[in-house]
Amino acid sequence: MILQRRAQRTGIFACLGCLYLLAISGCSKSEESAALEKRPYNVLLVTLDTFRADRMSCYGYSRNTTPNFDRLANESVRFDFAISQAGVTPVSHASILTGLNPYQHGLRVLYAPSGCTLPDTIPTLATVLGEFGLQTAAFLSSFTVSEFYGLDRGFQLFDAGLERSANSQLSETKSGFWGWNIQSAQRRSDVTTTRAIAWLRSVKSPFFAWVHYWDPHDQMVVPPQYVLGQFQPDQPTREGRLEALYDAEVSYVDQQFGLLIDTLKSTGRYENTVIVVVADHGEGLSQGLQDHGWWRHRLLYQEQLHVPLIVHLPGQKAGRVCDELVRTIDVFPTVLEALGIEAPQSVEGLSLAGLMSGKAELRRLAYADQLNLYDLTAKMIEQRPKDDLMYCMMDRTWKLIYRQLRPGESELYNLGDDPRETTNLFQSQPLKAKPFLEELRKRQCFVDKPFGTTDGDSEALDRLKSLGYVGD
Numbered sequence: 001m002i003l004q005r006r007a008q009r010t011g012i013f014a015c016l017g018c019l020y021l022l023a024i025s026g027c028s029k030s031e032e033s034a035a036l037e038k039r040p041y042n043v044l045l046v047t048l049d050t051f052r053a054d055r056m057s058c059y060g061y062s063r064n065t066t067p068n069f070d071r072l073a074n075e076s077v078r079f080d081f082a083i084s085q086a087g088v089t090p091v092s093h094a095s096i097l098t099g100l101n102p103y104q105h106g107l108r109v110l111y112a113p114s115g116c117t118l119p120d121t122i123p124t125l126a127t128v129l130g131e132f133g134l135q136t137a138a139f140l141s142s143f144t145v146s147e148f149y150g151l152d153r154g155f156q157l158f159d160a161g162l163e164r165s166a167n168s169q170l171s172e173t174k175s176g177f178w179g180w181n182i183q184s185a186q187r188r189s190d191v192t193t194t195r196a197i198a199w200l201r202s203v204k205s206p207f208f209a210w211v212h213y214w215d216p217h218d219q220m221v222v223p224p225q226y227v228l229g230q231f232q233p234d235q236p237t238r239e240g241r242l243e244a245l246y247d248a249e250v251s252y253v254d255q256q257f258g259l260l261i262d263t264l265k266s267t268g269r270y271e272n273t274v275i276v277v278v279a280d281h282g283e284g285l286s287q288g289l290q291d292h293g294w295w296r297h298r299l300l301y302q303e304q305l306h307v308p309l310i311v312h313l314p315g316q317k318a319g320r321v322c323d324e325l326v327r328t329i330d331v332f333p334t335v336l337e338a339l340g341i342e343a344p345q346s347v348e349g350l351s352l353a354g355l356m357s358g359k360a361e362l363r364r365l366a367y368a369d370q371l372n373l374y375d376l377t378a379k380m381i382e383q384r385p386k387d388d389l390m391y392c393m394m395d396r397t398w399k400l401i402y403r404q405l406r407p408g409e410s411e412l413y414n415l416g417d418d419p420r421e422t423t424n425l426f427q428s429q430p431l432k433a434k435p436f437l438e439e440l441r442k443r444q445c446f447v448d449k450p451f452g453t454t455d456g457d458s459e460a461l462d463r464l465k466s467l468g469y470v471g472d
C-alpha cells in the first residue's frame with residue numbers, strides 16, 4: 001500500500017498544518033521525516049470504553065462528571081452526533097484504528113474460532129504513522145483491545161498491562177460460552193495513566209500515543225472512595241447505585257485524562273499535538289431499561305451507538321460544535337489529514353476537516369452491526385434470542401436496524417421525532433426503509449455462516465447448534 005503526502009492544503013487543517021504541507025510536496029520519505037522533526041505534530045488518541053456521551057457534562061449531563069474533557073471541548077470541535085460502528089469493544093476499536101467498517105476489516109466479533117483478529121494486511125493508524133517516523137505506543141486497560149485481536153500492529157511499545165497467559169486468554173465457561181478472568185485481564189485508569197505519563201515525559205517528538213480507558217465497562221473496576229463519595233444514587237435501588245457508580249467511573253477517567261493533558265502542557269507538547277477523544281460504544285443504563293430492556297451494550301440502539309467525539313487541533317483556542325452525523329471510522333482519515341498524509345483509498349471513513357471548518361458537506365451514512373449469533377462470548381443472546389444478526393444503516397434522521405434472520409421484525413425509527421427509538425415504523429414506512437436496505441445489500445455486509453467453522457472448527461458449530469442458533 002503506497003501512502004502519500006497530500007499536495008494540497010485543505011480547510012482548517014491548512015491553516016494549522018501549513019508548515020508541514022508546504023515543505024513536503026514531492027519530497028522523499030526521509031525528507032518528509034526531516035520536515036516532521038522540524039515541526040513535529042504528535043497524536044494522542046484516547047478511546048473511552050463504554051462511555052455514553054450524555055453522561056459527560058460537556059454533552060449536557062446535569063452532573064459535573066467531566067471538567068477535564070469539558071475544558072478540552074472548549075478548545076476543540078465537539079461532535080454531537082457521532083456513531084460507532086459496533087457495540088462491542090475489539091470490533092469498534094478496529095474501525096477507529098483503520099477507518100474501515102467491520103465488513104471491511106474483518107474483525108467482526110469478540111470471539112470466534114477464527115475471524116476475531118485484524119488481518120495483517122490492513123493499515124492502521126499505528127502502522128501508517130510509524131511509517132512516517134512517529135514514535136508509537138499504546139497504553140491499554142483491557143484484554144479486549146490486546147494483541148489477541150491484532151491491534152498491536154505498528155506499535156513500538158504496546159503496554160496492555162496483560163501477559164499472554166491463561167488469565168488473559170478466552171476460555172470456555174460452564175455455560176458453554178466463552179469468557180476470560182476479567183479481574184486479571186483489565187486495569188484501572190490510574191494504572192494506565194501512570195505508565196502513559198512516564199512514556200510521554202521521555203519520548204521525543206513526534207509521537208503517536210493511544211490511551212484506552214476501561215473503568216465504566218465493569219463494575220469491578222471501582223474508583224477510589226473519595227470519587228465514589230461524590231456521586232450518590234438518585235434512588236436507593238440497585239439500578240440507582242449502579243448508575244451512581246457509572247458516573248463515578250466516568251469522573252475518575254476524566255481525572256486521569258486531565259493528568260495526561262497536564263503532562264502534554266508541562267512538557268511543551270500540548271500546542272503541537274492532535275488530540276482525539278472518542279468512545280467505542282455506549283451503554284444501555286436506565287434509558288435502555290425503560291426503552292429497550294437492556295442495561296449494557298451489544299445492541300444497535302442510540303444508547304449503544306451514539307458516542308462522544310472531540311477533536312482538538314494544534315493551536316485551536318475556540319470551541320465549536322458540529323451536529324452532523326459523523327462516524328468513528330472518520331477518525332483515521334482525519335488524523336492523517338491533520339498530519340498531511342493521504343489516507344489509503346480503501347478507507348471508507350471521510351476526513352472531518354471540512355465539517356470542522358464549518359463547511360457544508362454531503363450528509364454521511366453510518367453503518368453498524370452486531371453479530372451476536374456468531375460471537376461465542378455473547379451470553380446475552382440467551383435472554384435476547386432475536387438480537388442475533390443485526391445490521392444498522394442510518395442517516396441524520398432515519399435509522400434502520402435490519403434483522404437478517406427475521407426481516408419482518410426489523411426496526412425503522414425517525415430519530416428526529418423519536419430520538420429514543422420507541423416507535424417502530426418498519427411496517428408502516430417501507431419506502432423509508434428500502435434505500436437503507438439496498439445500501440446494506442450493496443455493501444455485502446451480511447454473514448451467512450459462523451466464522452471459522454470449517455471442517456476443522458466443527459466444535460464451535462456444534463456449540464452453536466446446541467444453543468439452537470444454527471442449522472434447521
Ligand SMILES: [Zn+2]
Nearest residue numbers: 049050089280
Ligand atoms: Zn468496549
